Amino acid sequence: MKKENKQNGYSRKQFMKNMGGAMLTGGFLAGSGLPFTAKAKERTVLSGNEGKKPAAVEADRVAADPTNLPGPIKRSTPKTHEIELVSREVVSEIENGMQFRYLTYDGQVPGPMLRVRQGDTVIFTHTSSPDNVLLHNVDFHSVYGTGGGANATYVTPGQSKTIKFKAMYPGAYIYHCAVPRLDYHISSGMYGLIFVEPEEGLPEVDHEFYFGQNEIYSHKLQGEMGMHEFSFEDMRDEIPLYVLLNGEKNAITAERRGPVEVRKGETARLFFVNGGPNLASSFHPIGNVWTKVWREGAIASNPERYVQTALVPPGSCGIFEMDFPVPSTIHLVDHALSRVANKGMMGDIVVKGTPDTDIFDPEYSK
Numbered sequence: 001m002k003k004e005n006k007q008n009g010y011s012r013k014q015f016m017k018n019m020g021g022a023m024l025t026g027g028f029l030a031g032s033g034l035p036f037t038a039k040a041k042e043r044t045v046l047s048g049n050e051g052k053k054p055a056a057v058e059a060d061r062v063a064a065d066p067t068n069l070p071g072p073i074k075r076s077t078p079k080t081h082e083i084e085l086v087s088r089e090v091v092s093e094i095e096n097g098m099q100f101r102y103l104t105y106d107g108q109v110p111g112p113m114l115r116v117r118q119g120d121t122v123i124f125t126h127t128s129s130p131d132n133v134l135l136h137n138v139d140f141h142s143v144y145g146t147g148g149g150a151n152a153t154y155v156t157p158g159q160s161k162t163i164k165f166k167a168m169y170p171g172a173y174i175y176h177c178a179v180p181r182l183d184y185h186i187s188s189g190m191y192g193l194i195f196v197e198p199e200e201g202l203p204e205v206d207h208e209f210y211f212g213q214n215e216i217y218s219h220k221l222q223g224e225m226g227m228h229e230f231s232f233e234d235m236r237d238e239i240p241l242y243v244l245l246n247g248e249k250n251a252i253t254a255e256r257r258g259p260v261e262v263r264k265g266e267t268a269r270l271f272f273v274n275g276g277p278n279l280a281s282s283f284h285p286i287g288n289v290w291t292k293v294w295r296e297g298a299i300a301s302n303p304e305r306y307v308q309t310a311l312v313p314p315g316s317c318g319i320f321e322m323d324f325p326v327p328s329t330i331h332l333v334d335h336a337l338s339r340v341a342n343k344g345m346m347g348d349i350v351v352k353g354t355p356d357t358d359i360f361d362p363e364y365s366k
């Protein structure tokens with residue numbers, strides 16, 4: 001496809017194809033009010049296992065629970081951990097009635113947050129569920145060594161491999177699948193965060209939460225029910241149908257899995273990982289501010305203070321702290337706002353407590 005023929009990511013040929021599809025189907029998708037422009041695209045042919053559809057074990061939920069993470073480390077001496085991640089290919093819903101073949105670690109997106117202390121040793125086992133079809137591995141950005149362990153953790157369905165590494169440097173780091181079609185595997189959910197705590201530990205906060213962002217490329221349009229098969233063409237062109245926080249549309253809000261809750265006067269720390277595979281996140285808390293930010297998860301640096309929107313590149317992390325001086329609902333978003341209004345990228349923190357009209361008075365004119 002020649003570049004000069006493309007406008008807004010679509011070629012003239014594609015536009016004509018879409019129009020043909022629209023005419024054949026009566027022009028509109030029932031219920032959505034959107035013009036129905038079926039994306040009759042050519043499909044990329046993949047070799048080997050990547051040419052096969054991933055397995056179809058059904059799961060009720062892939063959205064990681066933001067409150068499910070290991071707690072702060074109190075030790076002052078190193079330790080050896082035995083940690084396992086299990087690659088699981090599952091079918092679950094992005095939103096009601098719209099399924100997707102997720103590729104996951106332990107059945108959740110993002111994969112489980114891992115937490116060790118600088119100087120600790122990790123004996124890490126990567127297992128692939130026998131129900132899987134594809135090959136998977138793990139590349140840790142917290143590891144000195146070839147591929148961050150990727151080559152050594154390559155497993156076929158049913159197989160396990162174990163590596164050992166020492167957590168030499170502190171910070172929040174992504175881990176992700178790194179097979180040849182790694183962009184496809186990460187987009188489908190295979191990424192997570194490992195936090196290597198500095199030896200001196202962290203300041204105390206009342207809550208810690210865990211979030212991850214990634215984009216999903218589908219051959220269907222938004223609002224189309226049924227199985228959203230992966231679109232390699234849309235991924236190549238970087239036109240995702242969804243941009244998601246914790247793997248499902250508006251997963252951590254009242255409309256889906258429920259928000260997280262805190263009380264006025266408390267503090268929280270967020271661990272955030274951007275799997276991408278392609279889009280940078282402009283991470284922002286609507287109605288609040290990041291009291292402290294360690295960009296890139298670089299915890300050995302001094303934090304920036306009172307940051308509104310912090311860029312988190314794909315393949316990286318951020319550590320954010322927040323104060324909650326008044327009751328409110330805080331929307332966690334990517335401030336590239338079309339991803340919020342159209343693509344499902346939002347999560348909520350509900351702050352409970354009595355109003356403080358000295359700080360914020362929404363009814364001042366009454």
Ligand SMILES: [Cu+2]
Nearest residue numbers: 136137177185
């Ligand atoms: Cu994989």
